[in-house]
Amino acid sequence: MKTLSFILLSSLLCTSLTAQPPSNEWEDPTIIDRNKEAARSQFILYDTAEKAMTGEATESAYYKSLNGDWKFHLVKTPSDRPRDFYKTDLDDSDWSLIRVPSNWEVEGYDIPIYTNIIYPFPKNPPYIDQEYNPVGSYRKEFTVPETWDNKEVILHFGSISGYARVFVNGNEVGMTKAAKTPAEFDITSYLNSGKNLLAVQVYRWHDGRYVEDQDFWRLSGIERDVYLQVMPKTAIWDYSLTAGLDESYTDGEFSMNVMLRNFDGASSDRTTVNLEIFGPDGNGILSLTKHHSDTNSPMTFSHTFKNVEKWSGETPTLYRYTIKIPGSQAVSGKFGFREVEIKNAQLMVNGKPITVKGVNLHEHHGTLGHVPDRETTLQDFKLMKQNNINAVRMSHYPHGIELYELADEFGMYIVEEANIEIHAMGAALQGPFDESVHPAYLEEWAPGLMDRIHRMYERTKNHSSIIIWSMGNESGNGPVFYEAYDWLKAQDETRPVQFEQAGQNRNTDIVAPMYPGMNYMKEYAADDSQT
Structure with missing residues (x-):
């Protein structure tokens, strides 16, 4: 019988921060992904404008959902993983079924872990202790319509939480590490006429988890929609x-x-x-x-x-x-037509100063875990509006695309935040830490951090509800965040950028201190030297 246990993680012994060459790509921050499509706006392509205006993906002849029951197999450590999980002749008759999208921990496999700051594995970046690093293997059969001949087929994962390798018909098509933004792969050349096999293997912990250290439930798996998007040539x-x-x-x-x-x-x-x-x-x-x-x-x-x-x-x-x-x-x-500005130290929308009455929001459901749920978000927004809440900060990562569509309709001001938090390695303005081992200050981690910010921006850049970009949370303020600030400002002149870790440095348009005391706020308000 499957059992479901919950652990409140309060402490974890740290190993020494030793310098050694990475031996696995899931412990190498210089390897960000493989064969993954560049970031772009998230949308569904339709065969006609009339269908596109319905907003129903299933109306499109160019769309095929792969959600539903998948074959699933879980082991405790990478050494025990099935190395032939992707083979077309593998006998998976004794594998379990799991619904996709889901987090495997709330489907009765493995252990949901809640922790703040302290990593759920021994701290030794970029390495992962392999005594406990569960690996989930997924398999799904599907067919493609004959009408898709002579077209391109893009495989879309809304979010995979974990290091994931993706195979089609026994061939590797790509790899991804970053959660909370889409991973897309062009699988056209790997498809067969008739039946096809999609196989994905997901490691719970990997180097990317060192920069996904948010205060929330640590869950894993294919957690957002999976679909095929066909495109004309x-x-x-x-x-x-x-x-x-x-x-x-x-x-x-x-x-x-x-x-x-x-x-x-x-x-x-x-x-x-x-x-x-x-x-x-x-x-x-x-x-x-x-x-x-x-x-x-x-x-x-x-x-x-x-x-x-x-x-x-x-x-x-x-x-x-x-x-x-x-x-x-x-x-x-x-x-929507709207103008966002900062004038005379005031945040303004359409020429009028606004009072931000906001909340932080995690993507969490009582029984679904981190799987987006439109109806729950709809109820959340209704309750917020009824209580005069007008703003939501995506804490601390991009959420499911449904949220932004609802925010556009409800008139909710959104602070869109990159999936970056490195709290356990040290946070600026919260005491001393060792920059020589902190990912925000190391060159080999910078491209991966920039990629997370790029993908945040590109995916939701067309949503009117987003009025501020945020580069992350409690992550240190290393050189990469100055580069990212400059990049965002060059891409988008219509929205301010905030970064809590910047304090009053140049790489933030908004001073957004974490838990400021009353005396600090009085001193800041009275300081005429800062604008």
């Missing part, structure tokens, strides 16, 4: 939009960059792209068409709308867009 691959206001906060200034992607064998002929904008009443108010042949550069649309209805926490008015390649594909979403 010339496809809408990414886009970014801005919808601000003019100096009088009256007219809406809209701009959108659309990036196409030509997959192998695609024609280089000019592609026609149409953008349509619909007002809050659902009626079309703009239609622009352009022709494009250079997929190495974005296609830019821009327009000024007179006397727009503005988006704010009190009036979350939304417009709709559709991007389509006629007769081929379409994307649709919603946005």
